[in-house]
Amino acid sequence: MLAGWRERRVTQRDLRHAADLWSNAHGLMEQGSAENAERALRESVRLRTKRLGADEAETLVAKISLARALRKQGMSAEAMVELRDVVERATRALGDNHQTTALARVRLAGLLISAGHPQEAEELATAVLATGQSSGVMGLKAWDVKLIALAASGRHAQAATEALALMTESASLSGAHHPRTLKIASHRVQNLVFLGEFDQAEQECRAIITSCSQQGALWLAVNNALVFALNGLGRHDEAEATARAALAQGRQLAQLDGRMPLALALALARTLTARKRYDEALHVALEARAESLQSPGGQRRLPGAVGVVIAHALFGLGRLEEAEVEVREAVAVSESMLSPTHHRALEAATLLGTVLVAQGRRIEAERQLTDCVAAWTTHFGSTHPRTVAATAELAALP
Numbered sequence: 001m002l003a004g005w006r007e008r009r010v011t012q013r014d015l016r017h018a019a020d021l022w023s024n025a026h027g028l029m030e031q032g033s034a035e036n037a038e039r040a041l042r043e044s045v046r047l048r049t050k051r052l053g054a055d056e057a058e059t060l061v062a063k064i065s066l067a068r069a070l071r072k073q074g075m076s077a078e079a080m081v082e083l084r085d086v087v088e089r090a091t092r093a094l095g096d097n098h099q100t101t102a103l104a105r106v107r108l109a110g111l112l113i114s115a116g117h118p119q120e121a122e123e124l125a126t127a128v129l130a131t132g133q134s135s136g137v138m139g140l141k142a143w144d145v146k147l148i149a150l151a152a153s154g155r156h157a158q159a160a161t162e163a164l165a166l167m168t169e170s171a172s173l174s175g176a177h178h179p180r181t182l183k184i185a186s187h188r189v190q191n192l193v194f195l196g197e198f199d200q201a202e203q204e205c206r207a208i209i210t211s212c213s214q215q216g217a218l219w220l221a222v223n224n225a226l227v228f229a230l231n232g233l234g235r236h237d238e239a240e241a242t243a244r245a246a247l248a249q250g251r252q253l254a255q256l257d258g259r260m261p262l263a264l265a266l267a268l269a270r271t272l273t274a275r276k277r278y279d280e281a282l283h284v285a286l287e288a289r290a291e292s293l294q295s296p297g298g299q300r301r302l303p304g305a306v307g308v309v310i311a312h313a314l315f316g317l318g319r320l321e322e323a324e325v326e327v328r329e330a331v332a333v334s335e336s337m338l339s340p341t342h343h344r345a346l347e348a349a350t351l352l353g354t355v356l357v358a359q360g361r362r363i364e365a366e367r368q369l370t371d372c373v374a375a376w377t378t379h380f381g382s383t384h385p386r387t388v389a390a391t392a393e394l395a396a397l398p
Helices: 002-030 034-051 057-072 076-093 099-114 118-129 136-152 156-174 179-194 198-209 217-232 236-252 259-274 278-293 305-316 320-337 343-358 362-380 385-395
Strands: none
Touching: 002 034, 002 057, 034 057, 057 076, 057 099, 076 099, 099 118, 099 136, 118 136, 136 156, 136 179, 156 179, 179 198, 179 217, 198 217, 217 236, 217 259, 236 259, 259 278, 259 305, 278 305, 305 320, 305 343, 320 343, 343 362, 343 385, 362 385
């Protein structure tokens, strides 16, 4: 009896220690110390596995947190291994309707999108929405991931439409100004920009900006979309001012979302290219790429976007061979990580055709532009600005 009492005391002590480690690890991650958080979480997982079992909810929750710490260090492959294990164990031991199962699926789906598997991510998010976790906060998280997966799959119109419905649902649950409602709205405006609906995108961007804190990543993301909308409307002065102000704020808040300074720098470079200030644009884009590659996972951020912007600037400078190298790489990266019908992938493919035209390689250029015009028309419509521009370029071939 005494031995049993001592064993229970040791078990309780280990579980309290595991809980403290788990809690402290989240604080370490917020402080940017993901490596120390990883060590704490591995010990928490070990203790919980020993005292509770590998399939218990508390153990699996610790493994989900461990995956987050790994991802913050740029160790996406390792994080995916952990999350796949959690999804398998949680589904088997806890069932589809358990919150831990839903959380693991949502986290894995987010990682799959960044790894270039949006279809599998959509399937996981849809699986959550088909369970008892479809309502409330977990359901909104699943919808959030599904919207990103839809966009990555090149289904921008569907993403924009579903975001509008989801915004209404989120507002009814949490309020129109709740961060989650505003985040869904930010997904919608990005897709509106891709769809060429610049007036509507500007209107909705400004409404979101007035409702969210200037101290957060959401404000930066919406300003990034606003820059695109303003450029689409030909208001390049406003676009440049907006991009520069947001980029200055983004550099101060880089720890919130490491992608945002890169995205805003590229938005600025695009604006400078539109104003024919190619040297400045190239400098901004190259500097942004160098900074991004220094951070964990930076090489996988905004796949293809950097190469497209650099290629545009090089093209403007008449450095055609260098532009071709950059844009071919952008096409390959975009199509490996996103759908070939994603706006960014098609933009890169069309720019490749433009570069080939400038080099006098008519046969290659015609084949490339013909494919692009067909894709733009099918997936974005005949009146989309990119469709119109690509069609005109194809028609003007000598």
